[in-house]
Amino acid sequence: MATGNRSYNLLSKLFHWVSAIIIIGLIVVGQMMENMEGPEKFELMGLHKSFGVLILLVLFARVINRFTNPVDDVAGISAMNAKLAKAGHGLLYLCIILMPVSGILMSQSGGHGVEMFGLALPTFVGESEALGGVAHAVHGLASKALIVLIIGHAGAALYHHFVLKDATLKRMTHGS
Numbered sequence: 001m002a003t004g005n006r007s008y009n010l011l012s013k014l015f016h017w018v019s020a021i022i023i024i025g026l027i028v029v030g031q032m033m034e035n036m037e038g039p040e041k042f043e044l045m046g047l048h049k050s051f052g053v054l055i056l057l058v059l060f061a062r063v064i065n066r067f068t069n070p071v072d073d074v075a076g077i078s079a080m081n082a083k084l085a086k087a088g089h090g091l092l093y094l095c096i097i098l099m100p101v102s103g104i105l106m107s108q109s110g111g112h113g114v115e116m117f118g119l120a121l122p123t124f125v126g127e128s129e130a131l132g133g134v135a136h137a138v139h140g141l142a143s144k145a146l147i148v149l150i151i152g153h154a155g156a157a158l159y160h161h162f163v164l165k166d167a168t169l170k171r172m173t174h175g176s
């Protein structure tokens, strides 16, 4: 059923690709931080936090843009595949919320402030070892889930493009 546009609008495409690059960078830097110590680790952590909070802010704008600009299912795709794609995207969005929220809670419950490029965030929670433990576990688990989802997601996009030769990837790049 036609409900919206055939392709993503320019803003959706920009949000998607800028967020994708930042999120992949955050995963790489997150893993690197795990094996570091000393001032270098804290420098990298400051950047990790700033870009992580930025992703959460961008997500608000992204969701508003997405709901005000609905997109049709890819032409010729089965109802089952369309549902699967929506479920996959839903899980990606869930991880994009869980990662920064758990990161902020993990930092603040450990008694550390959170800044986004020098701009201090309000304190949402006080020091708590229990909350810190949960937030840390969520951050680690959701990051593993995110890695699996991204691999499946990018793999599916490439499969659509090169094997099925449909418009799936094009409508997130230069298709109209």
Ligand code: HEM
Residues within 6 Å of the ligand: 023, 026, 027, 028, 029, 030, 031, 033, 034, 045, 048, 049, 051, 052, 053, 055, 096, 099, 100, 101, 102, 103, 104, 106, 107, 114, 139, 140, 143
């Ligand atoms: C989309 C956003 C984010 C992504 C994808 C991300 C990803 C990651 C990853 C992959 C790790 C390594 C985890 C592990 O291997 O166990 C990590 C660690 C960490 N992240 Fe994030 N992160 C994000 C946002 C944030 C935010 C907003 C904060 C804080 C304000 C934050 C604070 C931390 C801290 C403190 C660690 C180190 C935890 C430790 O010492 O074990 N992250 N992050």
Ligand code: HEM
Residues within 6 Å of the ligand: 016, 019, 020, 021, 023, 024, 066, 074, 085, 089, 092, 093, 096, 150, 153, 154, 157, 158, 168, 169, 170, 171, 172
């Ligand atoms: C790295 C290679 C990537 C490729 C080739 C790619 C490709 C695509 C394509 C073609 C779509 C549109 C799918 C459709 O029309 O049904 C899409 C949507 C989406 N992608 Fe990616 N993507 C990549 C990375 C990422 C990353 C890293 C994330 C976030 C973690 C992400 C999150 C999303 C989300 C949430 C949507 C749904 C957009 C919406 O309908 O609201 N993507 N991607």
